[in-house]
Amino acid sequence: MTDTARLRAILAAHRGREGALLPILHDVQEAFGFIPDDSYAPIAADLGLTRAEVAGVVGFYHDFRKAPAGRHVIKLCRAEACQAMGSDAVQARLESALGLRLGDSSSAVTLEAVYCLGLCACAPAAMVNDRLIGRLDAAAVDGIVAEVGA
């Protein structure tokens, strides 16, 4: 069950704001790590929306999680600039070291794709938790694997 006091505080902070749903969802995810199912109805009620509308928005955007992520989140860019610099090999090395496929999650690590971090001139690139890493090579991948403790 979601911490309703915390949810209420988030809703109160955004009251009266134009188009508040995305900022609210970002804050909810920041607070809880994901968008809990049982938060849809109170959010909808606060904004005068239906629960389905909130669910529709949560489902549309790649960022919003319906379940908690692993303790570490690795976002590997697989857009064209990173592909040109060998992101496929980086992906293969990460997947094999972590025992996870891109898009999978364990309690320790969530490994997911991202399409461009704006680091195209220092590709391949990834974001590990909140830290950006460019010019990924085998040694850098091993460093990431060690960092996330896998």
Added chain:
Amino acid sequence: MKIWLPCDAAAKACGAEAVLAVLKLEADKRGVTLEIARNGSRGMIWLEPLLELETPEGRIGFGPMTPADVAGLFDAPESHPKAVGLVEEIPFFKRQTRLTFARCGRIEPLSLAQFAATEGWAGLRKALKMTPAEVVEEVLASGLRGRGGAGFPTGIKWRTVAAAQADQKYIVCNVDEGDSGSFADRMLIEGDPFCLVEGMAIAGHAVGATRGYVYIRSEYPDAIAVMREAIAMAKPFLAEAGFEMEVRVGAGAYVCGEETSLLNSLEGKRGTVRTKPPLPALKGLFGKPTVVNNLLSLAAVPWILAHGAKAYESFGMDRSRGTIPLQIGGNVKRGGLFETGFGITLGELVEDICGGTATGRPVKAVQVGGPLGAYHPVSDYHLPFCYEQFAGQGGLVGHAGLVVHDETADMLKLARFAMEFCAIESCGTCTPCRIGAVRGVEVIDRIAAGDASAMPLLDDLCQTMKLGSLCALGGFTPYPVQSAIRHFPADFPTLREAAE
């Protein structure tokens, strides 16, 4: 000793913070008083982290720096192995015409004093002394066209919004810079955020809008933080202009770079594409007249106002006026941002300025304009960067991001990726995009397996997507696919066999 070290995300991703830590330790150890300023990036990304040492002759660069290179700075900077000389004399930098990026890399991004000392607010001051109609005419006369990719004249858009009657109008800045190969928006915000504040305030004055939103993609956490801080610091200037603005953060949807889905997203809805008409200029955000401009369009405006439309218009070629910040990434030796007047050729940029590939192998293809842009073979090297010239070759300039691939690139795989990406990012509103992209992946897989009957099917599908999609995502995904087939048939088994 005064040192400049970029706080740009690319510099950080390449280890700027580790360099900084060692720099402080080393200075302490040697009892050297260190003054450290954090600038934006100069755009010479292959040199990042590019540390600059201030000297009476100018700022001398060292890069790409690693923690191991720090001690040498204190010992013998003149013979340092990473020394690259006076930063502004490096050919890549010196050959540019930096109007929009004039300050980026030179100043500390959040220093109002340094901004003001480098022509900051000059455009806004001038605009506020003019009537709104005069500002619109100035922008129109500059020839500025939308830098997001569509190339629509900015002045015409502004004129439409200015003429609309409403109790509320908006300026929306599109920083949903999702194209692979593009990073100009990110770099400008992280290096000179007040420039955008100034541009938006000018736009507000010109069209009678009192509120603005900067929609930044969530993949740019550094830019989001810098922009928020900049807006808070610029409050007095914004108040003087009668304008207020706010950052809104996207949530990982490429399609929100399309202006109408961006508006839906700002309204708190699914980022689906709207049909046009009505034009956003008349019925945009919350149904009100709205200017939706790319960051690079808005950031060009302060210079235009400060120096005059004629000065801006004097750069460029044909109907593409002014400068364009080209961004070159992927497999390239000297990747980065190169701002120059329209008209430079693709070959000059890739080979001469950027030095070809990073791997040293020959260039095979250059994708221009992001994931929806065409793959150009080296036989297109003569093409000058101009909206019409690229369109005439079945391509597009787009947001001016380039991705270089060497001869190992598998064009079938890249064509398949274009369809796959479209399928992942489709908003689902129109059928050609939603279903076409999925079928596109399947058909390309059949081609890969040697099924010759799949090729006409793919042509037909591309035609349907081009003509039947609501927006550029479905409509332009055929560009990379068909250009890959046209220029690199040897990578497609069925065409290869047919040729043999």
